[in-house]
Amino acid sequence: MKRTLALTVLMxxxxxxxxxxxxxxxxxxxxxxxxxxxxxIALIAFRPVVGSTNEFQRDLADLEKKFAPRDAQLNALKxxxxxxxxxxxxxxxxxxxxxxxxxxKSLDAKKTQFQRSAEDLKKDEDQDAEEAFEGVLxxxxxxMIAYAQQQGYTLVLDTSxxxxxxLWADGSADISKAVLEAYNVKSGVPAPPPPPATPTKxxxxxxxxxxx
Numbered sequence: 276m277k278r279t280l281a282l283t284v285l286m287x288x289x290x291x292x293x294x295x296x297x298x299x300x301x302x303x304x305x306x307x308x309x310x311x312x313x314x315x316i317a318l319i320a321f322r323p324v325v326g327s328t329n330e331f332q333r334d335l336a337d338l339e340k341k342f343a344p345r346d347a348q349l350n351a352l353k354x355x356x357x358x359x360x361x362x363x364x365x366x367x368x369x370x371x372x373x374x375x376x377x378x379x380k381s382l383d384a385k386k387t388q389f390q391r392s393a394e395d396l397k398k399d400e401d402q403d404a405e406e407a408f409e410g411v412l413x414x415x416x417x418x419m420i421a422y423a424q425q426q427g428y429t430l431v432l433d434t435s436x437x438x439x440x441x442l443w444a445d446g447s448a449d450i451s452k453a454v455l456e457a458y459n460v461k462s463g464v465p466a467p468p469p470p471p472a473t474p475t476k477x478x479x480x481x482x483x484x485x486x487x
Contacts, residue, residue, distance in 0.1 A: 317428040317450045319419060320435045324455045325412045329464040334407040336467060338400065345396050352389050356382065418458045422450065 325331060359382050367375060423431050431450070434441050459466070 314429045315427055316444075316448060317423055317426070317431045318434050318441060318444055318448050319431055319454060320449075320451045321415075321419070321433040322412070322435045324419075324451050324458075325408060325415050327455055328411055328415060328462065329459045329466050330414075330462045331408060331411045332467045333464055334411070335404065338403055338407065341403070342396065342400055345392075349389065349392055349396060352385065352392065356385050356389060359385070414462075415454070415458050418461055419450075419454045422454055422457055426450070 359378070363375075363378050363382065370378070419431065428450075432441055433439065434449075
């Protein structure tokens, strides 16, 4: 589920960077922060940065735990449907018409229940994930603006937008990593623990040559 939630909030969220900057700095402060001279432009993959923050990854893990019982129930129902389907296929010729019709009706009811439950679960997961994403997005926007002003940037372009105007840029203009690191420090949320390593099978020992 975690990957699905992350994809939803990163790809389906329609919140633009401007939403995080709706409250501009006071004119005097802004003028002092932006030096006169040629424009200095920075780039940021804004929504991927938000999704990569320690805070959002923590919130995503919490949501995964929250919805785990419903996920388990849905998987159990799917397993039951699969078993009933196989049993009906294997025993269909031995069942009376009435018994066969009763089993088909019961199976259809479970399929309908599964579909509705899956739709409800996805709706609730997406809603909670998007709310968590928006909460972090606004705070990351504030850190990004402060960083850009400190570094003397006069314009920041979001390369994660589908209609981004950026066709090419030098890598030094990308402030995504710097803003991500600055936000993680400010939030104080530690990095999530790495996922447990998948055990690998030891390679079979080479056969010893037969003695002559």
